[in-house]
Amino acid sequence: MSVRCAMGLMSGTSMDGIDLAILRTDGDDIVERGPSYFVPYDAAFRRRLESGLEEAKAMVRRDDRPGVLAELEREITIRHADAVSAFLRDVGPEWSKPDVIGFHGQTVLHRPDQGLTVQLGDGPLLAKLTGRPVVSDMRANDMAHGGQGAPLVPAYHAALARSLKGQHSDKRPICFVNIGGISNITYVPTQGEPVAFDSGPGNTLIDQWVAREGGVPFDAGGSIASEGGVIDGVVDAYLEGPFFLRGGPKSLDRNDFTLDLAEGLELADGARTLAAVSARAILQSAEYVAEHPKLWILCGGGRKNPHIVADLRDGAQQKGGEVVLAEDVGLNGDSMEAEAWAYLAVRSLRGLPLTFPSTTGCREAVTGGVFADALLTD
Numbered sequence: 001m002s003v004r005c006a007m008g009l010m011s012g013t014s015m016d017g018i019d020l021a022i023l024r025t026d027g028d029d030i031v032e033r034g035p036s037y038f039v040p041y042d043a044a045f046r047r048r049l050e051s052g053l054e055e056a057k058a059m060v061r062r063d064d065r066p067g068v069l070a071e072l073e074r075e076i077t078i079r080h081a082d083a084v085s086a087f088l089r090d091v092g093p094e095w096s097k098p099d100v101i102g103f104h105g106q107t108v109l110h111r112p113d114q115g116l117t118v119q120l121g122d123g124p125l126l127a128k129l130t131g132r133p134v135v136s137d138m139r140a141n142d143m144a145h146g147g148q149g150a151p152l153v154p155a156y157h158a159a160l161a162r163s164l165k166g167q168h169s170d171k172r173p174i175c176f177v178n179i180g181g182i183s184n185i186t187y188v189p190t191q192g193e194p195v196a197f198d199s200g201p202g203n204t205l206i207d208q209w210v211a212r213e214g215g216v217p218f219d220a221g222g223s224i225a226s227e228g229g230v231i232d233g234v235v236d237a238y239l240e241g242p243f244f245l246r247g248g249p250k251s252l253d254r255n256d257f258t259l260d261l262a263e264g265l266e267l268a269d270g271a272r273t274l275a276a277v278s279a280r281a282i283l284q285s286a287e288y289v290a291e292h293p294k295l296w297i298l299c300g301g302g303r304k305n306p307h308i309v310a311d312l313r314d315g316a317q318q319k320g321g322e323v324v325l326a327e328d329v330g331l332n333g334d335s336m337e338a339e340a341w342a343y344l345a346v347r348s349l350r351g352l353p354l355t356f357p358s359t360t361g362c363r364e365a366v367t368g369g370v371f372a373d374a375l376l377t378d
Ligand SMILES: Nc1ncnc2c1ncn2[C@@H]1O[C@H](COP(=O)(O)OP(=O)(O)OP(=O)(O)O)[C@@H](O)[C@H]1O
Pocket: 010, 011, 012, 013, 014, 015, 016, 178, 179, 180, 181, 182, 183, 202, 203, 204, 206, 207, 218, 219, 220, 221, 222, 299, 300, 301, 302, 304, 305, 337
């Protein structure tokens, strides 16, 4: 198959907005990474998403749209279409006509133990509004084949590992760490298949804490945490949970962790302690892979919290590992997930696997995604 120009759209568990990216790929090699873009959600819409998550808790079938969810799905889709238009107005002619859009949507419920994962996002409507073919709903087929339905980005991380140039090109094992609302890792070993799983809370607890106690949406630059200290007993209490006592395959719902264990802390101590929880959970994941990573590559918004990064550097160094930001190896830590959805859309078009037994626990490597052609949607 020839090289395709693909756009990826990601609205992640942090619910901070829509990440967009374009690339050229044949679904195997990343031929060229293109421009990226971000459209933030306003505070009122974020509250609506939060109420959508509450409503989704009662769902038992992934296609049901009780209460506010039908209207919310439509609004999420329209917001994505508007974001695509705004992005495409900005890019050069060589990127302005993507062959396909990979559409993640917004996860409102993820219950892998019940084989249930729900992403709000109407693929046919997006195809109609943008005039481009869309691949959406990429998690469902993995779950139908016994997988966790997450994480899906590892196929892309593996391709990025193959594309690294210079001093880092032959460093192995590499561990990609996506510190989003939830954190997930992709471990690329010296030999054999990549291993992946969710590693624990990323920013979601920190965000909830500083929003509730400090009235701000996130701890920008870790400045609140800088005034506080790590309360070790609280970190230990989080890390004692059963989720951390085993390796993958495993994945999380945004609401699997709560602030209960941090109750009573001062604002700054809480922010610093929850940053330590995120870092320790990531480091803990290295206990479940074959060999400690030589290179850790950090992406996602959590790499902008210097406390998470410092804790990771300390822990990794003790095992002979180096921690770098995505940008240090020529990658873009903000757009990586959106890039992944573009890459996965092309893999889906080609019928190539999106997930593997070692990344989600699916019984065999499986493709996924639902195609909506722009021409057939009226
Ligand atoms: N300057 C900053 N300083 C500290 N933290 C930041 C900064 N910018 C973003 N973040 C954190 O990163 C989060 C967003 O990260 P990201 O966009 O990677 O998450 P996501 O894609 O929504 O999540 P997921 O990967 O779980 O789907 C914000 O909610 C915030 O907590």
